[in-house]
Amino acid sequence: MIPIIPIDSATPNPHAPLTGENTISGLKNPPPLALYIHIPWCARKCPYCDFNSHENKLKIPENAYVDALIADLEQATPLVWGRKISSVFFGGGTPSLFSAKAIDKILSHVRMLTPLEYDAEVTLEANPGSVDAGHFAGYKAAGVTRLSIGIQSFNNQYLNALGRIHDEGEAMAAAELAMATFDQVNLDVMYALPNQTLEDALQDAKRACALNPSHLSFYHLTLEPNTPFHRTPPSLPDDDTSAVMQEKIEVILKEHGFDHYETSGFAKPGKQCRHNLNYWTFGDYLGIGAGAHSKLSFHDKIIRQTRHKHPNRYLEHAVKGEAVDNEWSIPREELGFEFTMNALRLTGGFDLSLFEQRTGLNRSAISKQLNQAEKKGLLTQSLNDQHQVIIEPTIMGQRFLNELLQIFL
Numbered sequence: 001m002i003p004i005i006p007i008d009s010a011t012p013n014p015h016a017p018l019t020g021e022n023t024i025s026g027l028k029n030p031p032p033l034a035l036y037i038h039i040p041w042c043a044r045k046c047p048y049c050d051f052n053s054h055e056n057k058l059k060i061p062e063n064a065y066v067d068a069l070i071a072d073l074e075q076a077t078p079l080v081w082g083r084k085i086s087s088v089f090f091g092g093g094t095p096s097l098f099s100a101k102a103i104d105k106i107l108s109h110v111r112m113l114t115p116l117e118y119d120a121e122v123t124l125e126a127n128p129g130s131v132d133a134g135h136f137a138g139y140k141a142a143g144v145t146r147l148s149i150g151i152q153s154f155n156n157q158y159l160n161a162l163g164r165i166h167d168e169g170e171a172m173a174a175a176e177l178a179m180a181t182f183d184q185v186n187l188d189v190m191y192a193l194p195n196q197t198l199e200d201a202l203q204d205a206k207r208a209c210a211l212n213p214s215h216l217s218f219y220h221l222t223l224e225p226n227t228p229f230h231r232t233p234p235s236l237p238d239d240d241t242s243a244v245m246q247e248k249i250e251v252i253l254k255e256h257g258f259d260h261y262e263t264s265g266f267a268k269p270g271k272q273c274r275h276n277l278n279y280w281t282f283g284d285y286l287g288i289g290a291g292a293h294s295k296l297s298f299h300d301k302i303i304r305q306t307r308h309k310h311p312n313r314y315l316e317h318a319v320k321g322e323a324v325d326n327e328w329s330i331p332r333e334e335l336g337f338e339f340t341m342n343a344l345r346l347t348g349g350f351d352l353s354l355f356e357q358r359t360g361l362n363r364s365a366i367s368k369q370l371n372q373a374e375k376k377g378l379l380t381q382s383l384n385d386q387h388q389v390i391i392e393p394t395i396m397g398q399r400f401l402n403e404l405l406q407i408f409l
């Protein structure tokens with residue numbers, strides 16, 4: 001499951017030219033850069049999923065898609081010339097539907113075309129329940145350092161309710177094989193599932209901890225527009241029960257040594273996801289593949305790009321060097337919201353100087369909103385030993401993140 005980077009709020013005018021309104025100054029150094037690679041196919045579309053993923057009714061055009069990704073990357077590299085890439089993330093969709101040979105070819109070209117750091121984190125998302133597990137050793141040989149598995153639940157009742165193609169046994173087998181193959185493994189688990197009891201949600205948390213992965217992501221099931229679950233909602237636990245599930249899951253994870261560092265992210269010491277941390281600290285990312293998003297900083301502007309969303313359109317355009325279908329500068333008055341929307345997901349908060357480094361704006365641009373949020377008890381502002389101003393969401397701010405972010409809109 002990829003992290004959701006909401007960008008719809010970026011601008012109502014996608015082709016906004018670089019006007020005085022969008023120009024920023026003071027962006028002295030570009031932030032760290034990550035590479036996201038989108039694989040847009042799944043064995044079956046899950047009824048709650050609003051990602052850009054398509055059921056592969058026919059054979060996946062693996063070779064053609066790899067060629068398109070390489071052409072896309074070649075076309076994009078002048079925008080990030082000379083900048084080191086600190087992490088790569090294969091997301092989807094189900095990247096593990098691709099062969100190890102295909103992943104190897106993509107990563108070889110990433111190394112040839114960009115200065116990929118020698119110790120870069122390279123994550124690949126995998127789903128249990130298909131031939132995926134047979135690929136794991138090949139992915140590792142290709143350079144993948146971290147596997148993220150879409151477990152969602154260890155209980156067949158809820159896996160069926162979610163329309164997943166794997167069962168409990170396959171979930172366990174995939175997780176165990178991943179643990180035996182990779183040093184770093186993330187398990188994605190969901191809670192507040194259709195008709196889920198508190199006891200069953202906690203049982204999933206305990207089983208995930210017992211596998212001892214380096215990282216766990218726990219997501220609250222949400223009903224996203226334009227999904228079958230949104231049109232015909234299943235019976236879900238009420239808000240109070242969901243809140244208790246969340247609290248008790250966090251306690252179980254803490255007891256097992258997982259640090260809650262981001263809204264949905266829990267990690268063993270030193271095992272946070274570098275790629276996701278780059279999103280939450282408003283770093284740059286180049287996204288290639290169907291529908292992928294990019295955010296790239298320059299000395300006078302920060303731009304966003306999207307690529308053609310449908311795999312067929314992407315395949316057709318990427319090989320002609322036309323993968324990008326939309327590009328715009330983030331208006332400066334929206335940078336405060338864009339930054340805080342990401343950074344306030346971090347439970348430890350952020351140093352206010354990071355806001356200036358990443359946006360090129362003075363801290364006074366958000367001081368009124370910070371004071372307002374502090375008054376409401378949603379965040380704190382304090383000085384640390386190095387005299388840095390640390391902005392930290394309170395427990396209430398973490399629970400009511402949307403309300404907190406509204407203040408910066």
Ligand code: SF4
Binds near residue numbers: 044049051053
């Ligand atoms: S496997 Fe993941 S990406 Fe694919 S349809 Fe299901 S939730 Fe969406």
